[in-house]
Amino acid sequence: MTDASLLAVTRVRHTLKRRLLQVTDVKLVTPHLTRVTLSGADLADFVSASFDDHVKVFFPNPGQEKPALGEGGEKPIARDFTPRRFDARAFELDLEFVLHHAGPASLWAETAAPGQWLGIGGPRGSFVIPTGFDSHLLIGDDTALPAIARRLEELPAGAQATAIVEIPDVSAKVDFSTQADLTTIWVERDSAEDAWNRAVREVPLPSGEGYIWAAGEASSIRALRKNLVEERGWPRTRIRAAAYWKRGAAAVHENFED
Numbered sequence: 001m002t003d004a005s006l007l008a009v010t011r012v013r014h015t016l017k018r019r020l021l022q023v024t025d026v027k028l029v030t031p032h033l034t035r036v037t038l039s040g041a042d043l044a045d046f047v048s049a050s051f052d053d054h055v056k057v058f059f060p061n062p063g064q065e066k067p068a069l070g071e072g073g074e075k076p077i078a079r080d081f082t083p084r085r086f087d088a089r090a091f092e093l094d095l096e097f098v099l100h101h102a103g104p105a106s107l108w109a110e111t112a113a114p115g116q117w118l119g120i121g122g123p124r125g126s127f128v129i130p131t132g133f134d135s136h137l138l139i140g141d142d143t144a145l146p147a148i149a150r151r152l153e154e155l156p157a158g159a160q161a162t163a164i165v166e167i168p169d170v171s172a173k174v175d176f177s178t179q180a181d182l183t184t185i186w187v188e189r190d191s192a193e194d195a196w197n198r199a200v201r202e203v204p205l206p207s208g209e210g211y212i213w214a215a216g217e218a219s220s221i222r223a224l225r226k227n228l229v230e231e232r233g234w235p236r237t238r239i240r241a242a243a244y245w246k247r248g249a250a251a252v253h254e255n256f257e258d
Helices: 040-044 104-110 144-155 197-202 218-231
Strands: 008-011 017-030 033-039 055-059 077-082 086-087 092-098 117-121 125-128 135-141 160-167 182-187 208-216 238-243 254-255
Touching: 017 092, 033 040, 055 086, 055 104, 055 197, 086 182, 092 104, 092 218, 135 144, 144 160, 144 197, 144 208, 144 238, 160 197, 182 197, 197 218, 208 218, 218 238, 218 254
Parallel strands: 135 160, 135 208, 160 182, 208 238
Antiparallel strands: 008 125, 017 033, 017 117, 033 092, 055 077, 055 117, 086 092, 238 254
């Protein structure tokens, strides 16, 4: 049993800064997910302390080579993304983009190429969940894959982890790298209508000192959190749930807390 005193969740604030970065590599992870590597001296003091941090990504407006990050003028289009990997020595930051989704970020990523420019802002802060929990339940759709993959890479040997991931089809599966004892449940979006909710309802809750993290579409994650906390009695202090997007809306990022 893990010492509960070592499992305090903490919030860390960071100095908010906008950075102009250049694409140096683009890799197709799956037919539905592409990884973009950004580089530049502006990353010299970049910090990402948690696997579910988010940065604001600024895209060039039509006719622009670079996004306008200064005051005044036409504001750039912006969306929130998880820092998938950061290499402080190489000044490299990886972001992963879900493809074939409506919206400017997905459209940009479908034609992304080295030499292009993006801006980022943040992260404004980090919600740091210790890796020392005995067991971890990670739940999300394909927009949460970067955060889930990063978390699994961070978990130590001996930890128990279960990941429930909703994907468009089997071609969207990724190979997770982790030292933890991992069980992965893939739920195809076009399968039985209740498959996602059933998978969450039927999965065992974390044992020992456990933690649940969930992110995805707003209404689904809100309902999921309600089920886990109000119906199954999971402690509110041991769950982190967030909306990474909302059906019918643009640029949504919201944390569900009491």
